[in-house]
Structures are given as structure tokens and as C-alpha cells.
Amino acid sequence: MIYVTRDLLTVLRERAASEDPDEVNIRLSATPAGEFEADLGLDPETPVVTHFTLPSVGSSVSSVFGVDLGAPAGEGSARFLSHPDGFLGVSRTDDLAAVVIVAVPPYDDDAVAAFDRAGDGVELAVVDAAPPSESVPE
Known part of the structure; x- marks a missing residue:
């Protein structure tokens, strides 16, 4: 089973709809369930997909050197x-x-599904919780 926050899934579906007829391809990152302020009822180590990295981040380095620096190590x-x-x-x-989470027109709740690397369907569970607050160190 794959867990994703409702807010993130909404943003992703909206992005897909706004980019249509072009495809959207976005790297996602997860937060362990134990880091949420609310008790999600999941094992604390269970990953919950909470964030995305914009496709343009790190693209110039990737284009020149073939190294993807757009996501922090261990993310995505x-x-x-x-x-x-x-x-x-x-x-x-x-x-x-x-x-891999895939959305198709009309990009509503019924037009989204999750798959593993082999393309086999995986149950997608939507979590009604906000990820933990983050700040940039000064």
C-alpha cells in the first residue's frame, strides 16, 4: 500500500490538468509517518508521500554532466x-x-492509481494530515 497526503495529491492532479495535453513528470518524496504531529495509525517508519521536487530543479547540471542534483540524497x-x-x-x-502514481483525464479522485516499478497496481491510500513543518536553517 502507498500512502499519500490529500493536499499533495490535489496539487499534483491540478498540475496535471493545467499542463494537459502535455504530460507531467514529477519526483516525489516521503516523510515517515512517525514524524507527523497527528497519529496516522501507521507504523512510525511507514513512508507517506508528502512532497514534490519541481522538474526544473537541478536540470542545468543534469543537462551538462548527466548527474541529477535536483533531489537531496535518498529522496525521490x-x-x-x-x-x-x-x-x-x-x-x-x-x-x-x-x-509511480499516475493520473489521467479528468484528473479527479477516480482517475489516479499507483503502481510499482514493474507496472503492477498498488493500493493508494490518501491520508488527511499535513506533513511536519519544516524550516530552512539560518
């Missing part, structure tokens, strides 16, 4: 993809990750 084990053609699955041309 999930990916969000939109398929404007309506294919609710993982294709051979998709960028893969351990977990």
Missing part, C-alpha cells in the same frame, strides 16, 4: 506522471521509480 523514491492519452498504467517510456 516515487514519481507522479500524467497520461493525457487516458492510459491509467505504467508504460515502457515512463520514468520509473519504486512507486
Whole structure:
């Protein structure tokens, strides 16, 4: 089972709808359930997908050197993809990750599914909780 916060999933679906007919491909990151202020009823080590990294972050270095510096080390084990053609699955041309969340038109709650790297369906559970507050060290 894959857990994702409702707010993140809403933002991702809205982004997919606004970019249609172009595809969206976004790296996602998770936060352990134990780091949330609210008790999610999950094992504290269970990852909950909470954040995304904009596709343009680190792209100049990647373009020149082929090294992806857009995500912190150890982050980005999930990916969000939109398929404007309506294919609710993982294709051979998709960028893969351990977990892939795919959305198709009309980009509503019923038009989203999760898959593992092999393209097998995985249950997607939406969590109604905000991730822990973060701040940038001064």
C-alpha cells in the first residue's frame, strides 16, 4: 500500500490538468509517518508521500554532466506522471521509480492509481494530515 497526503495529491492532479495535453513528470518524496504531529495509525517508519521536487530543479547540471542534483540524497523514491492519452498504467517510456502514481483525464479522485516499478497496481491510500513543518536553517 502507498500512502499519500490529500493536499499533495490535489496539487499534483491540478498540475496535471493545467499542463494537459502535455504530460507531467514529477519526483516525489516521503516523510515517515512517525514524524507527523497527528497519529496516522501507521507504523512510525511507514513512508507517506508528502512532497514534490519541481522538474526544473537541478536540470542545468543534469543537462551538462548527466548527474541529477535536483533531489537531496535518498529522496525521490516515487514519481507522479500524467497520461493525457487516458492510459491509467505504467508504460515502457515512463520514468520509473519504486512507486509511480499516475493520473489521467479528468484528473479527479477516480482517475489516479499507483503502481510499482514493474507496472503492477498498488493500493493508494490518501491520508488527511499535513506533513511536519519544516524550516530552512539560518
